[in-house]
Amino acid sequence: MSSSNTVYRASTTAPVNIAVIKYWGKRDTALNLPTNSSLSVTLSQKSLRTHTTASCSESFSGPDTLILNGEKEDIQSSKRTQACLKHLRSLRQELESKDASLPKLSKWTLRLVSANNFPTAAGLASSAAGFAALVRAIADLYELPQSPKELSLIARQGSGSACRSLMGGYVAWRAGTNEDGSDSLAEEVAPLSHWPEMRALILIVSAEKKGVPSTAGMQTTVETSTLAPARFKEIVPQRMQEIEKAIKERDFETFARITMQDSNSFHAICLDSWPPIHYLNDVSRAAMNAVETANRKAGKLICAYTFDAGPNAVIYYLAEHAHQVAGVFRNILPQVPGWEGEFGGSIRPNEYGGLEQKTLMTLKAGVSRVICTAVGGGPEKVERHLVDARGNAVVD
């Protein structure tokens, strides 16, 4: 039986996703509406995930709180977080108004606790997994009937790319055309089970001063790049069609070519912005070079690089080519952490002749860790809560 002291809780884990068709540019900054559709691969939560517990109780007082990796976050002044909470509460309110027997969770203070299983120092954007977990956990707490697709609209308001982390496998974010953003949401293109052989090797490039933050960078590009309009209007829509077809047909070569071309196109419009934005450095280019060499040696495309708003490389390949792709990097970088676990442990070093000395040296000097992962599933409900039954945060 519930009393006013009852603490309602729901916990979820949510994945990171890495886009192969890049999101770069907002047509509406308040609603996080993009200039173009994008497409990503959801990565396995065995390697990278955010774990979030949403809790509420009639006995909680004061404003909503969020503890992230042990630190209290200022969510009151975060318009984006507030937009998500408001939207979720209104959906709960609809339920409560239809069924008077439901507890009035929508009126109560939320206590949110969240933790990543990967170090912030890894330099990976965690906001996508973070907002996806937040929305999913609260939706579960509120027992909302909305589908992941419907919830993706809410997560998008927190962080654009978060909408793609509400599903597993291969996920498209449709830019949409409505001014209110009601058709700008994520959609599964293919589930994990359709093409589970996809692997991802992430090369973390030694921490440097952080580059231009992505929200600011996107606006600079939208406002100043004279090359960007063609990308938004023609190039990406065409590529979306091609890569969706490639995924449906499990055509890795086409998938790889478009992935690399779209990463290059994104960094090209960054360079074309004013002032120019640089995310790739010589280490990134050495990784591109190693990928090109592996493909040349194989006589076909067996791996593809992609780079987000930073120098880290993400290299996609199929499990059958682990030795030819990841093995090369394991041979070059035996000393860095990350060669363990389900996706890394079995990779044997590949003694490898084709790489230039300069590429080798640049990678050795510049890569500080690797993450061996794979395509994975969507958010998962979990029973381990980061808030105890009395409403206190517990250490993850």
Added chain:
Amino acid sequence: MSSSNTVYRASTTAPVNIAVIKYWGKRDTALNLPTNSSLSVTLSQKSLRTHTTASCSESFSGPDTLILNGEKEDIQSSKRTQACLKHLRSLRQELESKDASLPKLSKWTLRLVSANNFPTAAGLASSAAGFAALVRAIADLYELPQSPKELSLIARQGSGSACRSLMGGYVAWRAGTNEDGSDSLAEEVAPLSHWPEMRALILIVSAEKKGVPSTAGMQTTVETSTLAPARFKEIVPQRMQEIEKAIKERDFETFARITMQDSNSFHAICLDSWPPIHYLNDVSRAAMNAVETANRKAGKLICAYTFDAGPNAVIYYLAEHAHQVAGVFRNILPQVPGWEGEFGGSIRPNEYGGLEQKTLMTLKAGVSRVICTAVGGGPEKVERHLVDARGNAVVD
């Protein structure tokens, strides 16, 4: 009195030019017709020049020859050189057919000797100055009445950007629209005397393996870059108008902004090519960073970077800002050769706080020499010949 042993000679020097609106892409590879117009600053021959002597004599036999920097070049199999020679001979023939008293130089073997005053190791493209000097020297030998603008059409067939080295000051190469290339030629936008205060500091980045050769790279871009068409059709034509106006009004800030934007746009379409083409490296980016810092400190644009098909930086600035711009680099790079001569000798080192340690270290490690130069005049007829009166090459 002339005999069959008389050696006719003409010698010229011709300048290097560095584009501020870049030529990248051919619409016709045989005729060297570009996808877009371009604009360059002719650099002073006090710093960089090619010296060429054209000679012919009834007594010379065998095929035409060219000795470049002491080495015999294979000009028989160079379609481009042959196109230039054929065109120049036909113009001479017109004169000879109108005036029977003229010696039949057009029928005689040419001996050409050419030398650069800068080391090949400097990594500067010398083909522009080389073809400009070749065409100018032969035109003088043949006493052709054609204007530099008319001759630029011939030099263009040797090397596209060579057409811009037939004039001093600020020179546009009009892309033209005719299929035969008859309207694709260079034109003076403003002479040296209009804006003589323009200076150029060239940072030579330590020799690496040469990147993709420009002719091959251009074709890759034309055939594969999905961003390039907008550059060719809309962006460059607009910039040409803006920068010509800026030059006419001596508006350095506009000149600088467009120069930097167009360099970035060119490298963006290189990155967007498939496979991608990289010419900028971390040293180039450190130079960009130093330029941005100098501009920020000045509160206005007092210098502009531009990069051709390689990592070397060319930095334009006005003489009045020598201390604020070149002085910074002299302070960072006191040990490298090149800080002497008319344009470099007076530059005082500028003790300079604003640069990040990483930028400083990257420049120190990566720049192997500098060239201090300025806007300069067009080709000059000289009396010093590289072929002696008996027709033998002399050491420069």
